[in-house]
Amino acid sequence: MVVGARGTHxxxxxxxxxxxxxxxxxxxxxHELKRRRDDAVHASWWNxxxxxxxxxxxxxxxxxxxxxxxxxxxEQDATLLFEYAEKLDLLLRADWPQGRLLRRGS
Numbered sequence: 441m442v443v444g445a446r447g448t449h450x451x452x453x454x455x456x457x458x459x460x461x462x463x464x465x466x467x468x469x470x471h472e473l474k475r476r477r478d479d480a481v482h483a484s485w486w487n488x489x490x491x492x493x494x495x496x497x498x499x500x501x502x503x504x505x506x507x508x509x510x511x512x513x514x515e516q517d518a519t520l521l522f523e524y525a526e527k528l529d530l531l532l533r534a535d536w537p538q539g540r541l542l543r544r545g546s
Contacts, residue, residue, distance in 0.1 A: 457531055464527045473524050476517040479509065 468474075483495035493511040 460531055464524075464531060467527070468524050471520050471524070473521060477521060480514060480517050480521075483509065 479495070479497055483497040485493065485495050487493050493514075495509045495514065497509075
C-alpha cells in the first residue's frame with residue numbers, strides 16, 4: 441500500500457491519516473507484534489501438573505533456539521495485539537474493504 445506518497449491534497453495518493461498510520465505501524469514494530477503473533481499461532485501449548493500452561497516454539501532458522509512462554513505472556517501478547525487491531529480499526533474504519541453481494545434476481 442502506498443501511503444502519503446507525494447503528500448499533497450491534489451495527489452491521488454494523499455491520505456490524511458498517513459502520519460497517524462505510520463505512527464501506528466511504528467508502535468506495532470516497537471512492541472514486536474509480528475513476533476508475538478507468530479509465537480501465539482505457531483507455538484505448542486502444554487498444561488503440565490504443577491507448572492501450569494506453557495508454550496514452546498522451536499525456531500528452525502535460529503540454530504534450534506526455543507521459546508518458552510507462560511500463559512501470562514500469552515495474555516500480554518493478546519492485550520497488545522487487540523490494542524493494535526483497535527488502533528488500526530479506528531484509523532481505517534472507513535477504508536477497510538467492503539464486500540458487496542448482488543441481490544438475487546439482479
